[in-house]
Amino acid sequence: MKLGHKLTLALLCVLALVLGLCTLWTQDRQWERALQDARSAALADWQREADALQQGLLPDDQYSNYNEELYSRAWRHLMQPGAPRAALAVYGQDGTLLASSMPVTLAQDELARAVPGDADLQLLTAVAADGTRYFLCSGLVLLPEECVTLVSAQSLDGLFADRALRLRDAALTQVAALAVAALLTLLFCRRMVRPLEQLEAASRRIAAGAYDRRTALPGSDEIAGLSRSFDAMAAAVQEKVNDLQRHLQARDAFVAAFTHELKTPMTSMLGYADLLRGAEVPAATRRKAADFIYHESKRLEALSGRLMELMQLEHETPPALEPVRLDAVFRQLERALPVGAPMPVFADCRTVVLAQRELLCDLLYNLLQNARRATPAGGTVAVEVQEEADRVTLTVRDTGCGIPAGDLPHVTEPFYMVDKSRARDQGGSGMGLALCARIAELHGTRLELESRPGAGTRVHLTLQKAKEDGHETA
Template sequence: MNTGSIRFRLTVWYAGLLAALLALFGASMYFGLASYLEWSLKDSLVKQAQQIAVSHLADVGMTGEDYVVGEIEEHYAPQINSRFVRVTRGDGSVMYVSGTPEDGSFDPTGLPVPPTAPVEASIREVHPPRGDGELLLYTMPFVARDSSRFVIETGAPYDPVESVLRGLLLTLGLGMPVVVVLSIGGGYFVMRRALVPVDDLTQSAERITSRNLNERLPVVKTGDELERLSIALNSMVARLDAAFTHIRRFSADASHELRTPLTVLRGELEELAQQPMLNEESRERIGSALEETERLAKIVESLLVISRLDAGEARMERTRLDLAELTATTVEQLRLLAEDKNIELFCQTPESIEIEGDRARLKQVIVNLIDNAVKYTPPGGKVEVRVTRENDNAALEVRDFGIGIPSEALSHIFERFYRVDKARSRAIGGTGLGLAIVKSICGAHGGKVEVESVESEGSRFRIRLPLAAEKTGSGVNSRTEDDTRPAV
């Protein structure tokens, strides 16, 4: 369990606070009830003694003791009500004492007779010598109208009060943990439900990348911080979207703008190179300037392709086409390139495999991959090109037995301008944009590109593209291209 999580911390706080409040409430209830019960028991003993004194004993001189005893028995029935009543005469002799109560809650026999002249009324707890009940005893001196002195004692067992308190303690002791546990469970559940929208937001936010910035997060309609958060995140995504679009359009516009002056420059240089009165040195210099200009033009063309694909502005003609046939034709057109380097180019395309896509762009993918295979294989080597069907995909594989790619470079080769060996790659005309274009085009077709390579053994590039849906009649598009320039 994550103890730092907001859910855990809130639940702990809430349960702790609840437990503390319940404990406080339980304690005050316990002590409040205890003092109330004790007070009401004392009060009833005091009232009883006063009643005996005023109503029956005051006129004992006139009514006689037997009458008083009868009245007490009749009015208070101490044995039945579990009360203790004793009236002691001024000389210490007992005039009346109640017997053992019927429920046997205490045994009054042997309770010491009070001193003959207690100074004032008192209440105290006593343990009767027999039995185990505790007795609350009120002792009150009284002088009758005929000046005879008495001591009235009224008592009641303390047990009922204690058993009520014990019952309360038990209820609180058992009930409180149950309430706390239930509220922890409930709190955790409620927190979980309350945080579901946050999880949804997180998942949606994780799905948004620079490629789908037009998507938005679900707005949580709760009217609280969560709604504000989702709206704020959405407006941030919108700002990012605008910034990205701006940058992409800028790159596309910049490369487009560079094209014309470069074409003019190339034309001028070509014309200059034709001048008959040029000396050898100048002709060489112009030649190398022309080479650099052509390199620059190639980079600009590649950048334009990538930035247009990025901006989603590239014109993609989606037609049904046969990848096997396209590959075979392209390989034939590139055979010369391979033969120049004395490299054998094998091609295996056994069946017709139909996919949907832009023929010119897919051709560019094949050209770029074969161009790399030939470029990075020493003379005398071989390159194999294969097209196969794999479940719902068409697979194109270009395999060479050349210099290979070091493992630490494998994750970078699809990045723009990345070249493993810059000096060598530059010497053979590489700009580091060919594979970036391959990846962009594959992505735009809903496909994937993978690479496996072992240094100085060779590389294998695999492309997977989704097969075309079942044929609806239009047939295979058989437009041919003769633009076989690599990497553009």
């Protein structure tokens, strides 16, 4: 069952319960008032009939014995034209029935129960043999020589018939009201759940792959808030999916580049090895083949080492940074760099920065080696330092061949090389700048490259300056 139908059914149940209770309470109040009016009417009729009976039972000249002719006078009064207006019964002082116009279906014991034992006026309810209900009103009527009891009977059939009619009308009205309420409630609930249907449709589309789907429901209620949260979740899911797609593309590109880097030298190495193990070859050819195999083997060894280092850094959490003196790092680099031209020029700086010393040395070592490979013997490679209030910017500058603008965004990708043939000749693998970029990320910063073909390259790296109490021995 849909939510709109559930809401409609729940509201109708509550409405039916409330209407039913209100109808029962209203009908009960009306019934009590009708009974009270019927009681008042019965007492008024009894009083009127009692007055008329008292006048009709007074003695006259036709009868010499009042007691002997009381029955005849009572019967004459009840049977006179136009009287009585209600069913009546007259009892003597000793309980003898003098006259009666009561229905034959009303049992005598019911009438006898209505005869009072004292002078108080009483009102009882009796049921005839045919099921007719009556109000029995009885009381004493005072005469000159004795008292008689007058019992009047008022039928309640009309009252119960009116009650049944009112109950039927109330039930029909309630059913009609519930039918109209059901239609209006259904339309109202459908309008209310329409935003939820839009959310549900959007969730199905997102599950089917349409991650750009949004609801953007207006308003300030809870459903609008849910819509905004849903759109934020969808945006987060889309971003995660895009990240996964970028990672998959990068992985595919990485695997393709790595396969290419392995396939070319391996093919040549297999060719030279097959040549060496085949027929006798001249010494010069054998030496050339062995040199090629050795050179490519060393390059592949270096490539595998770089790859393992990059994979390790990819899964490494940011290290705990500690105070590191830059002049100590520069001296370590001077000792580690191989001899050759051009040799880098280091700035004279004793500033202390927050870094992981070995990773920082590795980063600068790779940047300097790349700069030296790109710079001719007469060029310049330098490490410059620019201090600010709370940070230090390191710049590795060279006057080499430079990098084309179209290649700058890709130079930090694994295996990417601007001039592949020259890089391989110099032992490059295209992994150095990728390692540098990852080490910079672990230090909470990033590499910024500026280059122009023929004018050299600048690589900037910004580090946090250590506090004044932070120090490291040289």
